[in-house]
């Protein structure tokens with residue numbers, strides 16, 4: 001039965017003659033106010049279900065926090081959105097028209113989904129500005145890169161981002177010499193240079209001081225509206241300080257969704273966090 | 277600390293400025309001291325010394341080529357000697373054809389070693405090498421294309437680190453074995469030698485020696501400037517990014533394999549040019565130049581001089597080779613031990629090489 005299905009899919013007319021396949025609109029269409037649709041997604045690793053019939057919708061310009069115990073599948077969910085992991089079943093759409101499951105990692109990145117990993121990776125020997133310069137949306141082939149000069153416009157853009165992430169004073173500093181928190185901001189700045197529509201931020205405040213956390217909260221809040229931002233975080237105080245909508249993941253699916261207060265008073269959530 | 281992003285314009289660092297000034301002074305002075313100062317004067321520079329210096333300069337260019345890929349791109353090539361040797365062979369083939377009927381066998385159509393092997397016809401791949409322009413083209417193309425194909429195969433399959441270094445060793449070793457074979461048509465283990473003249477100039481004359489020395493100095497300066505331009509460009513910063521965080525660089529949209537491929541091929545071309553200038557000065561090219569040990573030695577020069585500075589590579593190549601010439605004269609057996617010991621000492625106490633030491637001194641002063 002399964003082989004027959006595969007055969008049918010493979011022999012579909014639009015699969016055989018790719019000119020019959022509807023052209024994927026690579027322009028992001030957010031006309032319905034939703035930027036990301038994850039529907040009925042499941043992933044299994046060696047028999048272990050990391051994501052289990054997950055449904056998640058993110059609105060345009062929204063700042064969404066995702067919480068959940070260790071191993072709930074938060075990072076795996078981001079892997080799926082960015083094309084790093086392919087789900088076994090389900091659909092993932094970016095706006096109305098872009099099917100994420102058909103695209104490669106770099107394609108997805110260039111369409112405007114930026115991701116910050118748990119561990120900050122900046123280019124240590126380069127200066128803060130140079131890090132931003134490399135991340136900038138530009139023609140990234142070899143020859144144009146060799147000949148590239150910064151235009152006045154691009155300089156302005158770099159200055160804007162430096163201001164947003166609060167690193168103007170450190171512009172000429174070696175990125176390797178930044179503090180842990182500053183590296184995290186620089187990495188967010190590098191994402192911003194690519195003018196993303198959707199930002200995925202995995203555990204941004206781990207290892208930060210309280211002051212740094214406050215500044216990170218300000219930064220993420222200032223990004224919402226212009227971008228959609230999805231933040232995965234364990235620190236409840238931090239989540240409370242930025243979120244208006246929180247999604248709780250548990251064993252690979254959504255357990256609860258709502259404001260921080262609603263979620264915290266939800267008996268199932270209490271059970272998972274306290275009773276589990 | 278750089279207060280701004282460097283653009284495509286050529287900006288020289290201090291070490292590079294000093295190096296280029298010293299190179300210019302030497303290039304002007306040495307010919308004068310050789311040609312215009314009488315032989316019995318203590319200031320006279322012998323032709324032997326001129327040629328020795330010219331040879332060192334070609335080594336320096338080779339070291340710059342290795343520093344470009346190792347220091348800035350993180351590819352530890354242990355096979356750059358192969359590109360050097362291929363450039364050398366291309367030049368050697370031209371010089372062989374220039375001998376004409378002045379060989380021992382007096383055969384106007386075939387080099388001596390082919391007559392000796394009882395060959396009656398020039399192999400197809402020797403055609404064209406009687407033309408200088410064609411040979412010059414091959415000096416650039418053969419190492420360049422080989423590096424390109426090699427890089428295309430290895431970088432695309434994401435071979436990196438030690439594995440890549442080992443494959444580069446295998447490359448030069450395989451070439452050495454191939455060139456040792458008489459049937460290959462490159463003179464077997466004797467290689468190519470007994471050269472007479474280049475572009476009509478007698479290779480034994482002082483003037484030609486001086487000319488080759490100046491050509492080597494110009495090639496070194498040009499190669500240095502080209503590499504400096506590259507590492508100062510945005511592409512240079514991408515190279516450093518690849519060196520330190522390859523997958524991150526790929527993730528922000530750069531075609532890592534392409535960047536590696538072009539820079540590696542460019543570096544091989546520089547090595548080839550160095551080899552082509554080396555051969556007429558030493559008067560011979562044989563398969564020994566492909567020896568894996570040679571390629572490792574180049575890396576040691578760069579490590580001792582200081583990685584990722586370019587001028588450090590020059591410094592390392594000159595110092596080590598001077599030391600080699602000196603020591604092999606005094607105590608021939610000690611050289612390899614001295615080199616190994618020096619390498620260990622530098623890695624332990626001067627991870628930035630001599631250039632790093634100079635920079636620290638400069639910053640402290």
Ligand SMILES: Nc1ncnc2c1ncn2[C@@H]1O[C@H](COP(=O)(O)OP(=O)(O)OP(=O)(O)O)[C@@H](O)[C@H]1O
Pocket residue numbers: 045046050068069070071072073074075076077
């Ligand atoms: N590539 C993989 N192969 C096998 N198992 C995996 C893989 N990736 C994730 N998992 C498993 O899937 C589960 C979900 O992992 P995930 O990293 O998404 O959790 P998380 O919610 O991000 O947890 P944390 O809060 O600790 O970061 C874990 O049990 C993990 O061990």
Ligand SMILES: [Mg+2]
Pocket residue numbers: 074075076
């Ligand atoms: Mg995680």
